[in-house]
Amino acid sequence: MDAELKILVIDENETRAAILLEGLCASGLTCVEWLKDTRGLSERIFRLDPDVILIDLEDPNRDVLEQMFQVSREVRRPIAMFVDSSDSQSISQAVDAGVSAYIVDGLKSERVRSIVEMTVSRFNAFSKLHKELAEAKNALQDRKVLERAKGILMTQRGIGEGEAYALLRKTAMNKGQKISDIASSIVTASEILG
Amino acid sequence: MKSKLQNVNIGFVPLVDCAVLAVAREKGIAQAHGLDLSLSKEVSWANIRDKVFLGYLDGAHMLAPMALAGNLSLMPNSCDIVAPFVLGRNGNAITVSHDLYDAMSAHTQGLLESWDLSVTGAALKAVIEARKNAGQPVLRFGMVFPFSCHNYHLRYWLAACGIDPDVDVHLQVVPPPFMDQYLEQGRLDGFCVGEPWNSLAVAQDIGVIIASTSQIWPQSPEKLLGVRKNWCEANPKALKALLCAMKEAADWAGNAENFDELAHILSDHQYLDVPKEIILKALSGDLSLKKGEPSRHVDGFMSLHGDSCPHLSAAFWLTRQMERWGQIQSDMIVETALKDAFSTQTYLDCIGGEFSDINEAALFDIA
Numbered sequence: 001m002d003a004e005l006k007i008l009v010i011d012e013n014e015t016r017a018a019i020l021l022e023g024l025c026a027s028g029l030t031c032v033e034w035l036k037d038t039r040g041l042s043e044r045i046f047r048l049d050p051d052v053i054l055i056d057l058e059d060p061n062r063d064v065l066e067q068m069f070q071v072s073r074e075v076r077r078p079i080a081m082f083v084d085s086s087d088s089q090s091i092s093q094a095v096d097a098g099v100s101a102y103i104v105d106g107l108k109s110e111r112v113r114s115i116v117e118m119t120v121s122r123f124n125a126f127s128k129l130h131k132e133l134a135e136a137k138n139a140l141q142d143r144k145v146l147e148r149a150k151g152i153l154m155t156q157r158g159i160g161e162g163e164a165y166a167l168l169r170k171t172a173m174n175k176g177q178k179i180s181d182i183a184s185s186i187v188t189a190s191e192i193l194g
Numbered sequence: 195m196k197s198k199l200q201n202v203n204i205g206f207v208p209l210v211d212c213a214v215l216a217v218a219r220e221k222g223i224a225q226a227h228g229l230d231l232s233l234s235k236e237v238s239w240a241n242i243r244d245k246v247f248l249g250y251l252d253g254a255h256m257l258a259p260m261a262l263a264g265n266l267s268l269m270p271n272s273c274d275i276v277a278p279f280v281l282g283r284n285g286n287a288i289t290v291s292h293d294l295y296d297a298m299s300a301h302t303q304g305l306l307e308s309w310d311l312s313v314t315g316a317a318l319k320a321v322i323e324a325r326k327n328a329g330q331p332v333l334r335f336g337m338v339f340p341f342s343c344h345n346y347h348l349r350y351w352l353a354a355c356g357i358d359p360d361v362d363v364h365l366q367v368v369p370p371p372f373m374d375q376y377l378e379q380g381r382l383d384g385f386c387v388g389e390p391w392n393s394l395a396v397a398q399d400i401g402v403i404i405a406s407t408s409q410i411w412p413q414s415p416e417k418l419l420g421v422r423k424n425w426c427e428a429n430p431k432a433l434k435a436l437l438c439a440m441k442e443a444a445d446w447a448g449n450a451e452n453f454d455e456l457a458h459i460l461s462d463h464q465y466l467d468v469p470k471e472i473i474l475k476a477l478s479g480d481l482s483l484k485k486g487e488p489s490r491h492v493d494g495f496m497s498l499h500g501d502s503c504p505h506l507s508a509a510f511w512l513t514r515q516m517e518r519w520g521q522i523q524s525d526m527i528v529e530t531a532l533k534d535a536f537s538t539q540t541y542l543d544c545i546g547g548e549f550s551d552i553n554e555a556a557l558f559d560i561a
Contacts, residue, residue: 039381057241058237059237059238060237060370060371061238061369062237062240063239063338063339064366066239066240066269066340066367067340067366067367095245095248095250100244
């Protein structure tokens with residue numbers, strides 16, 4: 001890739017930014033800056049004067065970037081969102097991954113395409129990681145709640161652990177709910193009722 | 195056998211004036227017109243524009259000047275838009291920090307009681323002069339998008355009061371969800387934004403509402419339903435059904451008897467996700483201007499129904515503001531592009547009725 005291209009990454013999410021920065025640097029781009037905080041965004045962009053800006057499509061600050069298309073005195077070179085209209089598949093991949101890229105006027109699309117592709121793959125890797133982490137957290141939480149619900153049933157009903165679990169499973173089946181949901185209602189109810 | 199519903203994807207930004215779209219869906223009006231109306235909540239106006247351009251959305255809740263800017267090719271990623279329906283008129287307000295309000299009040303007592311744009315503007319000008327003499331930095335005001343009534347109304351009012359919006363203050367785009375936070379952190383001294391953000395600032399005692407944009411230009415078209423032109427051409431029946439559903443939904447949403455239920459619908463997390471009481475203020479026009487003070491009824495604060503047909507004269511006014519503030523040269527204003535955007539004819543073809551472009555409300559002028 002073009003080592004001399006100046007890339008600016010705007011992302012409040014540190015983990016995702018780290019994943020992206022690592023990818024950009026590994027592919028030989030040396031001028032990569034990251035803005036975590038969007039305070040004074042336009043002044044800072046003016047100072048950095050990037051060739052490419054990468055930002056989460058769902059970041060409301062994209063409207064702040066819009067102002068820079070208008071106020072030409074704030075940026076030295078006009079920038080516009082990178083949409084490679086010759087390739088609708090890559091557009092939908094970028095939108096699905098939640099990536100938007102802005103490039104300065106006059107930059108050839110082939111110089112940017114690989115950067116956008118890299119960003120898309122890193123955003124997707126982050127989403128996958130994030131999802132797995134959330135699932136792992138939920139599973140751990142569910143297990144904790146289940147243990148507490150079993151404990152409550154064992155004390156209140158004077159039954160054993162196996163019986164308590166069987167009761168939870170039976171109730172869940174009868175109500176068409178998940179065991180973890182039943183367990184969590186028991187824990188909540190017991191917290192309220194004391 | 196029941197015929198299959200046609201899917202229509204419409205984007206919106208969570209503001210009180212997305213009400214007509216929400217009502218069309220939640221009250222089954224769109225369905226009764228043969229449509230499966232999918233509403234997609236978007237975080238930015240840039241997303242609205244890009245997703246309509248890329249075909250992810252068929253149309254959207256759009257800032258009125260955005261539809262014009264698109265058709266005049268003033269923005270990237272623009273496609274031709276037909277915007278034949280006004281989803282809301284006015285509904286924005288100007289809110290300032292307590293510090294600025296106190297400074298203005300030190301100059302002029304009873305600003306909220308007089309509720310007069312000339313008086314408020316004079317007080318603001320006095321503060322700006324005093325700051326200039328004391329060598330203090332210029333005041334910073336937030337607005338939501340370069341092509342927005344917020345931008346033009348604010349500039350119009352400031353300029354009318356002798357304040358140069360490009361020199362005497364700093365105007366910057368701030369996404370609405372960040373406005374209150376920036377005001378609280380002292381990153382902004384004031385802003386012009388739609389509801390619920392002004393009322394939320396007052397409820398949290400972060401700011402004071404000093405003006406309603408309905409005082410600047412009564413009945414100003416604020417949001418339009420903008421639909422991609424090639425979608426309209428390919429789906430004439432769905433377009434007609436959509437506009438008829440909008441009209442019916444607007445009549446329901448604008449009826450004061452339904453405000454309570456409407457506020458309840460909008461308070462849901464898939465729409466605004468803010469308390470019903472806050473939303474009711476904008477719907478009824480009974481605004482809380484400052485925490486702890488009695489509310490004030492602002493006539494015509496926001497209209498969701500009544501005249502839903504876009505007027506070409508309004509498009510001209512808006513493009514004159516674009517020209518005034520250097521966004522466009524006068525020779526770039528193409529009447530056919532404006533007629534396409536503020537499409538009176540499409541409205542009349544689909545909904546019917548009579549149209550007259552007279553009775554234009556008078557703009558604010560310095561007293």
